[in-house]
Amino acid sequence: MTVSQLSVPTRPRTWPRVAVVVGVIVAITVLTTLPALGGVNIDLGAIARNWGNGSERIGKLFPPDPSILPRTWKPLLETLEMALVGTAIAALLALPLSQWAARPTNPSRSRIVVRGVLNVIRAVPDLVYATILVAMVGVGALPGVITLVLFDLGIVVKLVSEAIDSADASYMEAGRAAGGTQTQINRVTAQPQTWPVFASQVLYSLELNVRISSILGLVGAGGLGRLIDEVRGFYRYGALSMIIIEILVVVIAIEIASNVLRKRLR
Amino acid sequence: MTVLTATRAPAITRAPSRPRRLGVRAAQLLVGAVVLASALHLDIGWSDLAQLPADLRHYLGLMFAHPDWSRLPGAFYQTWVSVSMAWVGALLGVVLSTLLGIPAAAGVGPLWVRLPLRGVFAVLRAVPEVIIAIIILTVTGLTPFTGALALAIGGIGTHGKWTYETIEAVPPGTAEAVRAAGGNLLEVARWGLWTQASPELMSLALYRFEINVRTSAILGLIGVGGVGDLLTGYTQYRQWDAVGVLIIVIVVVTMVIDGISGAIRRRIMRGARTRDVDRSS
Numbered sequence: 194m195t196v197s198q199l200s201v202p203t204r205p206r207t208w209p210r211v212a213v214v215v216g217v218i219v220a221i222t223v224l225t226t227l228p229a230l231g232g233v234n235i236d237l238g239a240i241a242r243n244w245g246n247g248s249e250r251i252g253k254l255f256p257p258d259p260s261i262l263p264r265t266w267k268p269l270l271e272t273l274e275m276a277l278v279g280t281a282i283a284a285l286l287a288l289p290l291s292q293w294a295a296r297p298t299n300p301s302r303s304r305i306v307v308r309g310v311l312n313v314i315r316a317v318p319d320l321v322y323a324t325i326l327v328a329m330v331g332v333g334a335l336p337g338v339i340t341l342v343l344f345d346l347g348i349v350v351k352l353v354s355e356a357i358d359s360a361d362a363s364y365m366e367a368g369r370a371a372g373g374t375q376t377q378i379n380r381v382t383a384q385p386q387t388w389p390v391f392a393s394q395v396l397y398s399l400e401l402n403v404r405i406s407s408i409l410g411l412v413g414a415g416g417l418g419r420l421i422d423e424v425r426g427f428y429r430y431g432a433l434s435m436i437i438i439e440i441l442v443v444v445i446a447i448e449i450a451s452n453v454l455r456k457r458l459r
Numbered sequence: 460m461t462v463l464t465a466t467r468a469p470a471i472t473r474a475p476s477r478p479r480r481l482g483v484r485a486a487q488l489l490v491g492a493v494v495l496a497s498a499l500h501l502d503i504g505w506s507d508l509a510q511l512p513a514d515l516r517h518y519l520g521l522m523f524a525h526p527d528w529s530r531l532p533g534a535f536y537q538t539w540v541s542v543s544m545a546w547v548g549a550l551l552g553v554v555l556s557t558l559l560g561i562p563a564a565a566g567v568g569p570l571w572v573r574l575p576l577r578g579v580f581a582v583l584r585a586v587p588e589v590i591i592a593i594i595i596l597t598v599t600g601l602t603p604f605t606g607a608l609a610l611a612i613g614g615i616g617t618h619g620k621w622t623y624e625t626i627e628a629v630p631p632g633t634a635e636a637v638r639a640a641g642g643n644l645l646e647v648a649r650w651g652l653w654t655q656a657s658p659e660l661m662s663l664a665l666y667r668f669e670i671n672v673r674t675s676a677i678l679g680l681i682g683v684g685g686v687g688d689l690l691t692g693y694t695q696y697r698q699w700d701a702v703g704v705l706i707i708v709i710v711v712v713t714m715v716i717d718g719i720s721g722a723i724r725r726r727i728m729r730g731a732r733t734r735d736v737d738r739s740s
Binding site for chain 2: 218221222224225226230231232233234235236239240243244246247249250251254270271273274275277278281312313316317318319320321324325328329330333334335338404407408411412415421425433437440441444445
Protein backbone atom coordinates (compact mmCIF):
# COMPACT_ATOMS: atom_id res chain seq x y z
CA MET A 194 0.00 0.00 0.00
CA THR A 195 1.48 3.30 -0.96
CA VAL A 196 0.93 6.71 0.44
CA SER A 197 -0.57 7.91 -2.81
CA GLN A 198 -3.63 5.77 -2.21
CA LEU A 199 -4.83 8.00 0.60
CA SER A 200 -8.54 8.35 0.32
CA VAL A 201 -10.97 10.81 1.78
CA PRO A 202 -12.60 9.24 4.84
CA THR A 203 -16.27 8.52 4.39
CA ARG A 204 -18.61 11.00 5.94
CA PRO A 205 -19.92 9.83 9.30
CA ARG A 206 -23.57 8.87 9.18
CA THR A 207 -25.32 11.59 11.11
CA TRP A 208 -28.76 11.41 9.54
CA PRO A 209 -30.28 8.89 12.00
CA ARG A 210 -29.47 11.17 14.89
CA VAL A 211 -30.74 14.23 13.06
CA ALA A 212 -33.92 12.33 12.23
CA VAL A 213 -34.48 11.44 15.89
CA VAL A 214 -33.92 15.04 17.03
CA VAL A 215 -36.24 16.45 14.36
CA GLY A 216 -38.79 13.74 15.16
CA VAL A 217 -38.81 14.63 18.87
CA ILE A 218 -39.14 18.35 18.13
CA VAL A 219 -42.03 17.71 15.71
CA ALA A 220 -43.73 15.37 18.21
CA ILE A 221 -43.55 17.92 21.04
CA THR A 222 -44.75 20.65 18.71
CA VAL A 223 -47.74 18.57 17.62
CA LEU A 224 -48.56 17.71 21.24
CA THR A 225 -48.39 21.33 22.35
CA THR A 226 -50.55 22.59 19.50
CA LEU A 227 -53.47 20.20 19.96
CA PRO A 228 -56.26 22.31 21.49
CA ALA A 229 -57.99 19.09 22.59
CA LEU A 230 -55.12 18.42 24.99
CA GLY A 231 -54.99 21.99 26.22
CA GLY A 232 -52.31 22.99 23.76
CA VAL A 233 -51.99 26.24 21.90
CA ASN A 234 -54.61 26.72 19.21
CA ILE A 235 -52.64 28.31 16.39
CA ASP A 236 -55.39 30.45 15.00
CA LEU A 237 -53.96 32.06 11.91
CA GLY A 238 -57.51 32.99 10.88
CA ALA A 239 -57.75 35.32 13.87
CA ILE A 240 -54.58 37.08 12.79
CA ALA A 241 -55.95 37.51 9.28
CA ARG A 242 -59.31 38.74 10.59
CA ASN A 243 -58.17 41.03 13.39
CA TRP A 244 -54.94 42.26 11.91
CA GLY A 245 -56.45 45.73 11.83
CA ASN A 246 -57.04 45.85 15.61
CA GLY A 247 -53.41 45.25 16.40
CA SER A 248 -52.01 47.69 13.88
CA GLU A 249 -54.58 50.26 14.98
CA ARG A 250 -53.47 49.89 18.57
CA ILE A 251 -49.80 50.13 17.62
CA GLY A 252 -50.77 53.22 15.66
CA LYS A 253 -52.39 54.67 18.78
CA LEU A 254 -49.07 54.28 20.60
CA PHE A 255 -47.75 57.07 18.39
CA PRO A 256 -47.14 59.88 18.99
CA PRO A 257 -46.02 59.37 22.61
CA ASP A 258 -47.80 61.71 24.99
CA PRO A 259 -45.21 63.71 26.99
CA SER A 260 -47.86 65.20 29.29
CA ILE A 261 -47.67 62.04 31.41
CA LEU A 262 -43.99 62.63 32.19
CA PRO A 263 -44.35 64.74 35.37
CA ARG A 264 -46.49 62.00 36.90
CA THR A 265 -43.88 59.34 36.14
CA TRP A 266 -40.98 60.77 38.14
CA LYS A 267 -42.15 59.50 41.51
CA PRO A 268 -42.98 55.95 40.39
CA LEU A 269 -39.78 55.86 38.35
CA LEU A 270 -37.78 56.84 41.42
CA GLU A 271 -39.58 54.18 43.40
CA THR A 272 -38.80 51.59 40.71
CA LEU A 273 -35.09 52.47 40.76
CA GLU A 274 -34.99 52.51 44.56
CA MET A 275 -36.67 49.11 44.72
CA ALA A 276 -34.17 47.71 42.23
CA LEU A 277 -31.23 49.15 44.14
CA VAL A 278 -32.36 48.10 47.61
CA GLY A 279 -33.33 44.64 46.36
CA THR A 280 -29.95 44.16 44.73
CA ALA A 281 -28.10 45.39 47.83
CA ILE A 282 -29.94 43.08 50.23
CA ALA A 283 -29.56 40.16 47.84
CA ALA A 284 -25.82 40.86 47.50
CA LEU A 285 -25.35 40.86 51.27
CA LEU A 286 -27.17 37.54 51.57
CA ALA A 287 -25.57 36.00 48.49
CA LEU A 288 -21.99 36.50 49.66
CA PRO A 289 -22.12 33.88 52.44
CA LEU A 290 -24.72 31.73 50.66
CA SER A 291 -22.65 31.28 47.50
CA GLN A 292 -19.67 30.11 49.55
CA TRP A 293 -22.00 27.84 51.42
CA ALA A 294 -23.25 26.32 48.17
CA ALA A 295 -19.88 25.62 46.53
CA ARG A 296 -17.79 22.49 47.07
CA PRO A 297 -14.34 24.03 47.69
CA THR A 298 -15.64 26.47 50.26
CA ASN A 299 -18.05 24.06 51.93
CA PRO A 300 -17.02 20.40 51.78
CA SER A 301 -19.79 19.32 54.16
CA ARG A 302 -23.19 17.90 53.24
CA SER A 303 -25.05 21.08 54.09
CA ARG A 304 -24.08 22.28 50.62
CA ILE A 305 -26.71 20.03 49.07
CA VAL A 306 -29.43 21.45 51.28
CA VAL A 307 -28.52 25.04 50.39
CA ARG A 308 -28.47 24.18 46.68
CA GLY A 309 -31.81 22.43 46.90
CA VAL A 310 -33.49 25.37 48.61
CA LEU A 311 -32.05 27.78 46.04
CA ASN A 312 -33.21 25.59 43.15
CA VAL A 313 -36.72 25.76 44.54
CA ILE A 314 -36.46 29.55 44.97
CA ARG A 315 -35.29 29.91 41.37
CA ALA A 316 -38.11 27.79 39.99
CA VAL A 317 -40.82 30.28 41.01
CA PRO A 318 -41.25 33.16 38.51
CA ASP A 319 -40.83 36.73 39.77
CA LEU A 320 -44.38 37.97 39.24
CA VAL A 321 -45.73 34.87 40.98
CA TYR A 322 -43.76 35.85 44.08
CA ALA A 323 -45.07 39.39 43.73
CA THR A 324 -48.71 38.27 43.39
CA ILE A 325 -48.55 36.08 46.48
CA LEU A 326 -46.53 38.57 48.54
CA VAL A 327 -48.95 41.39 47.71
CA ALA A 328 -51.74 39.21 49.04
CA MET A 329 -49.67 38.49 52.15
CA VAL A 330 -48.15 41.80 53.20
CA GLY A 331 -50.29 44.25 51.28
CA VAL A 332 -49.83 46.62 48.34
CA GLY A 333 -46.63 48.67 48.24
CA ALA A 334 -42.90 48.58 47.75
CA LEU A 335 -42.21 45.89 50.38
CA PRO A 336 -43.51 42.89 48.37
CA GLY A 337 -41.61 44.25 45.37
CA VAL A 338 -38.33 44.42 47.26
CA ILE A 339 -38.78 40.91 48.69
CA THR A 340 -39.56 39.59 45.19
CA LEU A 341 -36.41 41.14 43.78
CA VAL A 342 -34.29 39.80 46.65
CA LEU A 343 -35.57 36.25 46.09
CA PHE A 344 -35.09 36.52 42.31
CA ASP A 345 -31.54 37.88 42.64
CA LEU A 346 -30.54 35.31 45.26
CA GLY A 347 -31.48 32.55 42.84
CA ILE A 348 -29.29 33.73 39.98
CA VAL A 349 -26.38 35.32 41.87
CA VAL A 350 -25.80 32.37 44.21
CA LYS A 351 -26.09 29.87 41.37
CA LEU A 352 -23.63 31.64 39.07
CA VAL A 353 -21.13 32.63 41.77
CA SER A 354 -21.08 29.20 43.43
CA GLU A 355 -20.58 27.60 39.99
CA ALA A 356 -17.67 29.98 39.44
CA ILE A 357 -16.15 28.94 42.77
CA ASP A 358 -16.67 25.29 41.84
CA SER A 359 -14.94 25.57 38.49
CA ALA A 360 -12.13 27.85 39.67
CA ASP A 361 -8.78 26.31 40.51
CA ALA A 362 -9.04 25.60 44.23
CA SER A 363 -5.37 24.79 44.85
CA TYR A 364 -4.76 28.21 46.35
CA MET A 365 -7.05 27.18 49.18
CA GLU A 366 -4.70 24.38 50.13
CA ALA A 367 -2.20 27.00 51.21
CA GLY A 368 -4.72 28.21 53.73
CA ARG A 369 -5.39 24.67 54.94
CA ALA A 370 -1.65 23.95 55.20
CA ALA A 371 -1.24 27.07 57.33
CA GLY A 372 -3.80 25.62 59.71
CA GLY A 373 -6.76 27.87 58.96
CA THR A 374 -10.30 26.89 59.71
CA GLN A 375 -12.68 26.60 56.75
CA THR A 376 -14.16 30.01 57.52
CA GLN A 377 -10.74 31.63 57.68
CA ILE A 378 -9.71 29.96 54.41
CA ASN A 379 -12.88 31.15 52.69
CA ARG A 380 -12.46 34.64 54.02
CA VAL A 381 -8.81 35.04 53.03
CA THR A 382 -8.51 32.98 49.84
CA ALA A 383 -11.87 32.27 48.22
CA GLN A 384 -13.53 35.59 48.80
CA PRO A 385 -10.95 37.85 47.11
CA GLN A 386 -10.75 35.35 44.25
CA THR A 387 -14.49 35.40 43.54
CA TRP A 388 -14.89 39.13 44.07
CA PRO A 389 -14.88 40.09 40.34
CA VAL A 390 -17.40 37.36 39.38
CA PHE A 391 -19.56 38.31 42.29
CA ALA A 392 -19.53 42.03 41.50
CA SER A 393 -20.26 41.38 37.86
CA GLN A 394 -23.24 39.14 38.68
CA VAL A 395 -24.60 41.69 41.15
CA LEU A 396 -24.42 44.39 38.48
CA TYR A 397 -26.18 42.08 36.03
CA SER A 398 -28.93 41.41 38.54
CA LEU A 399 -29.30 45.15 39.04
CA GLU A 400 -29.95 45.48 35.30
CA LEU A 401 -32.57 42.73 35.43
CA ASN A 402 -34.11 44.28 38.53
CA VAL A 403 -34.75 47.61 36.84
CA ARG A 404 -36.54 45.74 34.06
CA ILE A 405 -38.58 43.58 36.43
CA SER A 406 -39.41 46.24 38.98
CA SER A 407 -40.95 48.39 36.26
CA ILE A 408 -43.67 45.79 35.76
CA LEU A 409 -44.05 44.52 39.32
CA GLY A 410 -46.61 47.27 39.85
CA LEU A 411 -49.00 45.45 37.51
CA VAL A 412 -49.82 43.16 40.43
CA GLY A 413 -49.63 45.94 43.02
CA ALA A 414 -46.01 45.73 44.12
CA GLY A 415 -45.09 49.37 43.63
CA GLY A 416 -43.18 51.32 41.01
CA LEU A 417 -43.94 52.27 37.42
CA GLY A 418 -46.08 49.19 36.78
CA ARG A 419 -48.97 50.67 38.72
CA LEU A 420 -48.96 53.69 36.41
CA ILE A 421 -48.76 51.39 33.37
CA ASP A 422 -51.83 49.54 34.60
CA GLU A 423 -53.65 52.83 35.13
CA VAL A 424 -52.98 54.39 31.71
CA ARG A 425 -53.85 51.08 30.08
CA GLY A 426 -57.15 51.07 31.94
CA PHE A 427 -57.94 54.54 30.57
CA TYR A 428 -56.80 53.53 27.04
CA ARG A 429 -54.18 56.29 27.08
CA TYR A 430 -51.87 54.58 24.63
CA GLY A 431 -49.78 57.67 23.95
CA ALA A 432 -48.98 57.85 27.66
CA LEU A 433 -48.24 54.12 27.67
CA SER A 434 -45.70 54.45 24.88
CA MET A 435 -44.11 57.42 26.66
CA ILE A 436 -43.62 55.25 29.76
CA ILE A 437 -42.21 52.43 27.63
CA ILE A 438 -39.73 54.91 26.09
CA GLU A 439 -38.80 56.06 29.57
CA ILE A 440 -38.14 52.47 30.71
CA LEU A 441 -36.15 51.92 27.52
CA VAL A 442 -33.92 54.92 28.20
CA VAL A 443 -33.34 53.97 31.84
CA VAL A 444 -32.69 50.30 31.05
CA ILE A 445 -30.22 51.14 28.29
CA ALA A 446 -28.46 53.72 30.48
CA ILE A 447 -28.07 51.18 33.29
CA GLU A 448 -26.94 48.54 30.80
CA ILE A 449 -24.22 50.85 29.45
CA ALA A 450 -23.10 51.92 32.94
CA SER A 451 -22.93 48.34 34.16
CA ASN A 452 -21.04 47.23 31.02
CA VAL A 453 -18.45 49.96 31.63
CA LEU A 454 -18.09 48.96 35.28
CA ARG A 455 -17.88 45.27 34.41
CA LYS A 456 -15.09 45.88 31.87
CA ARG A 457 -13.10 47.64 34.60
CA LEU A 458 -13.59 44.67 36.92
CA ARG A 459 -11.76 42.29 34.59
CA MET B 460 38.81 23.35 66.05
CA THR B 461 35.30 23.85 65.07
CA VAL B 462 33.68 27.09 65.76
CA LEU B 463 30.13 27.37 64.81
CA THR B 464 29.67 30.79 63.52
CA ALA B 465 26.15 31.81 63.88
CA THR B 466 25.03 32.99 60.49
CA ARG B 467 22.78 35.92 60.73
CA ALA B 468 19.22 35.07 60.07
CA PRO B 469 17.94 36.99 57.06
CA ALA B 470 15.99 39.99 58.08
CA ILE B 471 12.31 39.31 57.97
CA THR B 472 11.08 40.88 54.82
CA ARG B 473 8.61 43.54 55.62
CA ALA B 474 5.25 43.10 54.08
CA PRO B 475 4.63 45.84 51.56
CA SER B 476 2.22 48.40 52.84
CA ARG B 477 -1.30 48.02 51.63
CA PRO B 478 -2.05 49.98 48.50
CA ARG B 479 -4.03 53.06 49.27
CA ARG B 480 -7.32 52.84 47.54
CA LEU B 481 -8.90 56.12 48.42
CA GLY B 482 -10.92 56.26 45.21
CA VAL B 483 -12.36 52.80 45.74
CA ARG B 484 -13.22 53.56 49.36
CA ALA B 485 -14.94 56.79 48.32
CA ALA B 486 -16.94 54.93 45.67
CA GLN B 487 -17.93 52.27 48.19
CA LEU B 488 -19.07 54.89 50.66
CA LEU B 489 -21.04 56.66 47.93
CA VAL B 490 -22.79 53.47 46.82
CA GLY B 491 -23.55 52.63 50.43
CA ALA B 492 -25.00 56.07 51.05
CA VAL B 493 -27.17 55.90 47.91
CA VAL B 494 -28.49 52.46 48.87
CA LEU B 495 -29.22 53.62 52.41
CA ALA B 496 -30.93 56.79 51.20
CA SER B 497 -33.15 54.92 48.78
CA ALA B 498 -34.00 52.32 51.41
CA LEU B 499 -35.09 55.09 53.77
CA HIS B 500 -36.96 56.94 51.04
CA LEU B 501 -38.93 53.87 49.97
CA ASP B 502 -42.45 53.80 51.27
CA ILE B 503 -41.97 50.85 53.57
CA GLY B 504 -42.99 50.79 57.19
CA TRP B 505 -39.73 49.41 58.51
CA SER B 506 -41.30 48.98 61.92
CA ASP B 507 -43.75 46.47 60.41
CA LEU B 508 -40.80 44.41 59.30
CA ALA B 509 -40.40 42.85 62.74
CA GLN B 510 -43.76 41.21 62.24
CA LEU B 511 -42.91 39.91 58.77
CA PRO B 512 -41.43 36.53 59.81
CA ALA B 513 -44.52 35.72 61.84
CA ASP B 514 -46.72 36.72 58.87
CA LEU B 515 -44.72 34.58 56.48
CA ARG B 516 -44.90 31.59 58.81
CA HIS B 517 -48.65 32.07 59.12
CA TYR B 518 -49.23 32.18 55.36
CA LEU B 519 -46.75 29.41 54.56
CA GLY B 520 -48.64 27.29 57.07
CA LEU B 521 -51.93 28.11 55.34
CA MET B 522 -50.43 27.19 51.97
CA PHE B 523 -48.46 24.06 52.70
CA ALA B 524 -49.80 22.56 55.93
CA HIS B 525 -52.92 21.13 54.29
CA PRO B 526 -52.67 21.60 50.52
CA ASP B 527 -55.96 21.06 48.74
CA TRP B 528 -54.92 18.07 46.60
CA SER B 529 -58.27 17.98 44.81
CA ARG B 530 -56.95 20.92 42.77
CA LEU B 531 -54.05 18.86 41.47
CA PRO B 532 -55.56 17.75 38.11
CA GLY B 533 -56.62 21.30 37.28
CA ALA B 534 -53.23 22.65 38.24
CA PHE B 535 -51.46 20.12 36.03
CA TYR B 536 -53.79 20.84 33.11
CA GLN B 537 -53.15 24.61 33.32
CA THR B 538 -49.42 24.01 33.73
CA TRP B 539 -49.52 21.99 30.52
CA VAL B 540 -51.19 24.97 28.82
CA SER B 541 -48.36 27.18 30.09
CA VAL B 542 -45.70 24.73 28.95
CA SER B 543 -47.36 24.52 25.52
CA MET B 544 -47.27 28.31 25.29
CA ALA B 545 -43.62 28.24 26.27
CA TRP B 546 -42.72 25.60 23.66
CA VAL B 547 -44.60 27.20 20.77
CA GLY B 548 -43.27 30.62 21.77
CA ALA B 549 -39.71 29.29 21.96
CA LEU B 550 -40.00 27.57 18.57
CA LEU B 551 -41.42 30.65 16.82
CA GLY B 552 -39.06 32.98 18.65
CA VAL B 553 -35.96 30.96 17.85
CA VAL B 554 -36.87 30.67 14.16
CA LEU B 555 -37.59 34.40 13.90
CA SER B 556 -34.52 35.48 15.84
CA THR B 557 -32.26 33.16 13.87
CA LEU B 558 -33.57 34.65 10.63
CA LEU B 559 -33.08 38.18 12.00
CA GLY B 560 -29.94 37.48 14.02
CA ILE B 561 -27.81 36.11 11.17
CA PRO B 562 -27.90 39.29 9.05
CA ALA B 563 -27.29 41.31 12.24
CA ALA B 564 -23.89 39.67 12.79
CA ALA B 565 -20.81 41.65 11.89
CA GLY B 566 -19.25 40.16 8.77
CA VAL B 567 -22.55 38.81 7.45
CA GLY B 568 -24.90 41.73 6.86
CA PRO B 569 -23.94 45.23 5.75
CA LEU B 570 -23.98 48.05 8.27
CA TRP B 571 -27.32 49.49 7.13
CA VAL B 572 -28.97 46.13 7.85
CA ARG B 573 -27.12 45.47 11.10
CA LEU B 574 -27.81 48.75 12.89
CA PRO B 575 -31.62 48.83 12.51
CA LEU B 576 -31.87 45.14 13.45
CA ARG B 577 -29.81 45.67 16.59
CA GLY B 578 -31.98 48.68 17.41
CA VAL B 579 -35.09 46.50 17.12
CA PHE B 580 -33.51 43.89 19.43
CA ALA B 581 -32.63 46.57 22.00
CA VAL B 582 -36.18 47.98 22.00
CA LEU B 583 -37.75 44.51 22.30
CA ARG B 584 -35.39 43.70 25.18
CA ALA B 585 -36.59 46.73 27.10
CA VAL B 586 -40.33 46.19 26.56
CA PRO B 587 -41.71 43.68 29.08
CA GLU B 588 -43.47 40.61 27.63
CA VAL B 589 -46.62 41.57 29.50
CA ILE B 590 -46.92 44.79 27.49
CA ILE B 591 -46.28 42.99 24.20
CA ALA B 592 -49.04 40.58 25.18
CA ILE B 593 -51.40 43.49 25.89
CA ILE B 594 -50.95 44.69 22.30
CA ILE B 595 -51.23 41.24 20.71
CA LEU B 596 -54.34 40.64 22.80
CA THR B 597 -56.33 42.84 20.41
CA VAL B 598 -55.58 40.52 17.49
CA THR B 599 -55.87 37.02 18.89
CA GLY B 600 -57.87 37.59 22.07
CA LEU B 601 -57.34 36.12 25.53
CA THR B 602 -55.98 32.80 24.26
CA PRO B 603 -52.80 30.83 24.87
CA PHE B 604 -51.88 31.66 21.27
CA THR B 605 -51.52 35.30 22.36
CA GLY B 606 -49.16 34.17 25.10
CA ALA B 607 -47.09 32.14 22.65
CA LEU B 608 -46.86 35.07 20.23
CA ALA B 609 -45.88 37.45 23.04
CA LEU B 610 -43.16 35.04 24.18
CA ALA B 611 -41.94 34.68 20.59
CA ILE B 612 -41.78 38.41 19.89
CA GLY B 613 -40.45 39.31 23.32
CA GLY B 614 -37.83 36.58 22.99
CA ILE B 615 -36.47 38.06 19.76
CA GLY B 616 -34.86 40.85 21.78
CA THR B 617 -32.52 38.67 23.82
CA HIS B 618 -32.34 35.69 21.50
CA GLY B 619 -31.48 37.76 18.44
CA LYS B 620 -28.67 39.34 20.42
CA TRP B 621 -27.36 35.93 21.51
CA THR B 622 -27.57 34.68 17.92
CA TYR B 623 -25.44 37.42 16.40
CA GLU B 624 -23.00 37.31 19.29
CA THR B 625 -22.60 33.55 18.82
CA ILE B 626 -22.04 33.93 15.07
CA GLU B 627 -19.53 36.70 15.63
CA ALA B 628 -17.65 34.51 18.11
CA VAL B 629 -17.12 31.75 15.49
CA PRO B 630 -13.41 31.65 14.58
CA PRO B 631 -13.11 32.76 10.93
CA GLY B 632 -10.70 30.00 9.83
CA THR B 633 -13.20 27.44 8.57
CA ALA B 634 -15.26 29.97 6.69
CA GLU B 635 -12.10 31.25 5.00
CA ALA B 636 -11.14 27.72 4.02
CA VAL B 637 -14.54 27.13 2.42
CA ARG B 638 -14.27 30.43 0.60
CA ALA B 639 -10.76 29.59 -0.58
CA ALA B 640 -12.03 26.26 -1.91
CA GLY B 641 -14.52 28.20 -4.02
CA GLY B 642 -17.65 27.92 -1.90
CA ASN B 643 -20.48 30.36 -2.49
CA LEU B 644 -22.33 32.24 0.27
CA LEU B 645 -24.67 29.34 1.07
CA GLU B 646 -21.86 26.83 1.25
CA VAL B 647 -19.85 29.16 3.49
CA ALA B 648 -22.85 29.44 5.80
CA ARG B 649 -23.47 25.66 5.82
CA TRP B 650 -19.90 24.40 6.21
CA GLY B 651 -18.09 27.38 7.71
CA LEU B 652 -20.55 28.88 10.16
CA TRP B 653 -23.27 26.31 10.89
CA THR B 654 -20.90 23.51 11.89
CA GLN B 655 -19.29 25.73 14.50
CA ALA B 656 -22.21 27.81 15.71
CA SER B 657 -24.97 25.17 15.76
CA PRO B 658 -24.18 23.51 19.14
CA GLU B 659 -24.20 26.86 20.90
CA LEU B 660 -27.33 27.99 19.03
CA MET B 661 -29.22 24.80 19.85
CA SER B 662 -28.21 25.02 23.48
CA LEU B 663 -29.43 28.62 23.58
CA ALA B 664 -32.72 27.58 21.96
CA LEU B 665 -33.32 25.07 24.75
CA TYR B 666 -32.37 27.70 27.29
CA ARG B 667 -34.97 30.01 25.72
CA PHE B 668 -37.56 27.29 26.34
CA GLU B 669 -36.52 27.11 30.01
CA ILE B 670 -36.89 30.88 30.36
CA ASN B 671 -40.25 30.79 28.58
CA VAL B 672 -41.58 28.18 31.01
CA ARG B 673 -41.11 30.76 33.76
CA THR B 674 -42.40 33.71 31.75
CA SER B 675 -45.48 31.84 30.53
CA ALA B 676 -46.63 31.46 34.13
CA ILE B 677 -46.37 35.24 34.43
CA LEU B 678 -48.34 35.90 31.24
CA GLY B 679 -51.27 34.06 32.75
CA LEU B 680 -51.61 37.00 35.14
CA ILE B 681 -53.09 39.14 32.36
CA GLY B 682 -55.55 36.40 31.47
CA VAL B 683 -54.15 34.55 28.46
CA GLY B 684 -54.60 31.25 30.27
CA GLY B 685 -52.24 28.82 31.89
CA VAL B 686 -51.13 28.46 35.45
CA GLY B 687 -50.86 32.21 36.08
CA ASP B 688 -54.58 32.58 35.40
CA LEU B 689 -55.41 30.06 38.12
CA LEU B 690 -52.95 31.71 40.49
CA THR B 691 -54.53 35.17 40.25
CA GLY B 692 -57.93 33.65 40.88
CA TYR B 693 -56.85 31.67 43.93
CA THR B 694 -54.88 34.54 45.49
CA GLN B 695 -57.71 37.01 44.94
CA TYR B 696 -60.12 34.72 46.75
CA ARG B 697 -57.46 33.87 49.37
CA GLN B 698 -57.70 30.14 48.70
CA TRP B 699 -54.30 29.55 50.22
CA ASP B 700 -54.51 25.77 50.24
CA ALA B 701 -55.04 25.85 46.47
CA VAL B 702 -52.22 28.38 46.02
CA GLY B 703 -49.93 25.97 47.87
CA VAL B 704 -50.76 23.15 45.42
CA LEU B 705 -50.16 25.49 42.47
CA ILE B 706 -46.75 26.52 43.75
CA ILE B 707 -45.74 22.92 44.35
CA VAL B 708 -46.80 22.03 40.79
CA ILE B 709 -44.98 25.06 39.31
CA VAL B 710 -41.79 24.26 41.22
CA VAL B 711 -41.82 20.56 40.38
CA VAL B 712 -42.60 21.03 36.68
CA THR B 713 -40.06 23.83 36.27
CA MET B 714 -37.33 21.84 38.01
CA VAL B 715 -38.04 18.70 35.96
CA ILE B 716 -37.95 20.68 32.70
CA ASP B 717 -34.78 22.49 33.79
CA GLY B 718 -33.19 19.16 34.66
CA ILE B 719 -34.02 17.48 31.33
CA SER B 720 -33.15 20.51 29.26
CA GLY B 721 -29.96 21.14 31.24
CA ALA B 722 -28.83 17.54 30.68
CA ILE B 723 -29.47 17.85 26.92
CA ARG B 724 -27.61 21.16 26.81
CA ARG B 725 -24.58 19.69 28.58
CA ARG B 726 -24.65 16.78 26.12
CA ILE B 727 -24.78 19.20 23.17
CA MET B 728 -21.97 21.41 24.41
CA ARG B 729 -19.59 18.74 25.71
CA GLY B 730 -20.46 15.79 23.49
CA ALA B 731 -20.82 12.22 24.64
CA ARG B 732 -18.25 11.20 27.15
CA THR B 733 -17.81 7.57 26.20
CA ARG B 734 -18.00 7.74 22.44
CA ASP B 735 -14.31 6.97 21.81
CA VAL B 736 -13.86 4.23 24.38
CA ASP B 737 -14.29 1.27 22.03
CA ARG B 738 -11.91 2.51 19.40
CA SER B 739 -8.98 0.41 20.66
CA SER B 740 -10.70 -2.93 20.07
